[in-house]
Amino acid sequence: MERFLGDEGIAKNWAYPVKHVDPSAPEIAIVGAGPAGISAAYHxxxxxxxAIIFDDHTEAGGTLRTALPPYRLPRSLLDAELERVLTLDGITFQPHTRLGRDMHLNELEEQYQAVFIATGAQRSMEWSIDGVVPRDLQSGFELLKQWVDIGTVPTPKSVAIIGAGNTAVDMARVMKRAGVPEVHILSHKPIPKPGIPIEESMPAIPREIQEALEEGVIIHEYRGIRRLILRGERVVGVELVHMKKLMQPSGRLKRIAFEGTETILNVDQVIPAVGQVIDPTGIERLAENHSRLQVDKWGQVIGHPGIYAGGDVTPNAGTVTAAVGDGRRAAEAIDCALQDKALQESGEASSIPFDKLNMHYYELAPHVQEPTLPIEQRIGDEEITTSLSAPLIIKESKRCFSCGNCLACDNCWMLCPDSAILKTKELASSASHYVFDYDYCKGCGLCETECPCGFIQMVDES
Incomplete structure (x- = not known):
């Protein structure tokens, strides 16, 4: 649904709710034109x-442009979204400008009211097996950037990709598109499926994992590499071992290898996709030898007032959504700091357990399937999953349970035996159209029981 609205916004050129920015307004430096930097500039x-955005590339977009395969994010769509934001009054984009080479952090601090760092995690983590590294070792992240940039990657007869995240799955699918006959993913974690906790399964997007399997990628669950099998300095195979988490005497879970479960997998190349860390160039005094910048919940770099950070340069969730949220929070924090205002503390949102929903008020309806490109046509940059039509969007929206948000269904108002619930025309302080008269309420709980979406909760007065 979000995608449909985004596509509509581009097609119909919906205006952003922004006003003219005074030319003499305070300027904020933003380093990095990825999702976090663009979001911070907008807010x-x-x-x-x-907002003055600096980036060392010729175009904005960050990793979305440099490492995300076009079949997941068409560049025409990315260009359209970015153009809508970068042309807004008050935003200036300065490409070909690298922190630590063309400008320095202390200069930004002197020239701008605040600095927001959103340079991402651009350096692959080091990888070896007991110190052994093949001569031709290249990381999945670097190879993805190579594929996006020039459209080529090595094409051995068989390859093993080490990792369980989106980079590993993207790399595997790219290798299949490049013509590699046999592509393996070696994962300590299992494929997401019912009965397996989310935190214990492969962190890649489940839909991407399923599509990779459809395209012929072989995933080895609960597997680690015991040793590399080399001929000279070239890989000719890997020795795999079964891995699983077991409870230790200390009470903590630890992933261990099961002796006697070793197997040999013949491959011509191994590609580690085990994560990225920041490139500290230009931000050495902020990084302090950490793999990420340490920030508070508002994005301010700890120990460095006036400097904020967001996106993959910080220990966030590693998603585009999280990066966009980082930019919004940092913008709010910068504004409050410059205006000498206190930040508004917001309580942690609590989720509604499924058993709090009254499913008797909902009709069963199947999930609307998104249009997907047939497997035999997935050979290039063609987008795999496309948008739903407007009628299907409406149909899918009717499946929403409105968890924790009042549906204005009138159940509580109609069923209260003591008429202790009053209906209002305007929204009440509870963000609903109902007010409870506690002088008449006897606490029977009928309103809570019959509330379809879990909005009404009975709380002990003590």
Whole structure:
């Protein structure tokens, strides 16, 4: 549904709710034009600031442009979204400008009211098996950037990709598209399926994992590499071992190898996709030898007032959504700091357990399937999953349970035996159209029981 609205916004050129920014407004420096940097710029101009975005690439987009395969994010769509934001009044984009080479952090601190760092995690983590590294070792992240940039990757007869995240799955699918006959993913974790906790399964997007399997990628669950089998300095195979988490005497779970479960997998190349860390160039005094910048919940770099950070340069969730949220929070924090205002503390949102929903008020309806490119046509950059039509979007929206949000169904108002619930025309303080008169309420709990979406909760007065 979000995608449909985004596509509609581009097609119909929906205007962003921003006003003209005064030319003399305070300027904020943003280093990095990925999702976090773009989000920070947008929310800063909404608050009346001018945002100057620096990036060492020729075009904005960050990793979305440099390492995400086009079959997942068409570049025409990315260009359209970015153009809508970068052309807003108050935003200036300066490409070909690298922190630590063309400018320095202390200069930014002197020239701008605040600095937001959103340079991402651009350096692959080091990888070896007991110190052994093949001569031709290349990381999955670097090979993805190579594929996106020039359209080529090595094409051995068989390859093993080590990792369980989106980079590993993307790399595997790219290798299949490049013509590699046999592509393996070696994962300590299992494929997501019912009965396996989310935190214990492969962290890659489940849909991407399923599509990879459809395209012929072989996933080895609960497997680690015991040793590399080399001929000279070239890989000719790997020795795998079964891995699983077991409870230790200390009470903590630890992943261990099961002796006697070793097997040999013949491959011509191994590609580690085990994560990225930051490139500390230009931000050495902020990094302090950490793999990520350490920030508070508002994005301010700890120990460095006036400097904020977001996206993959921080220990966030590693998603585009999280990066966009980082930019918004940092913009709010910068505004409050410059205006000498206190930040508004927001309580942690609690989820509604499924058993709090009254399913008797919902009709069963199947999930609407997104249009997907047939497997035999997945050979290039063609987008795999496309948008739903407007009628299907409406159909799918009717499946929403509105968890924890009032549906204005009138159940509580109609069923209260003491008429202790009053209906209002305007939204009440509870964000519903109902007010409870506690002088008449006897606490029978009928309203809570019959509330379809879990909005009403009975709380002990003590």
């Amino acid at each position: 800063l101009i909404k608050r009346g600031y001018r």
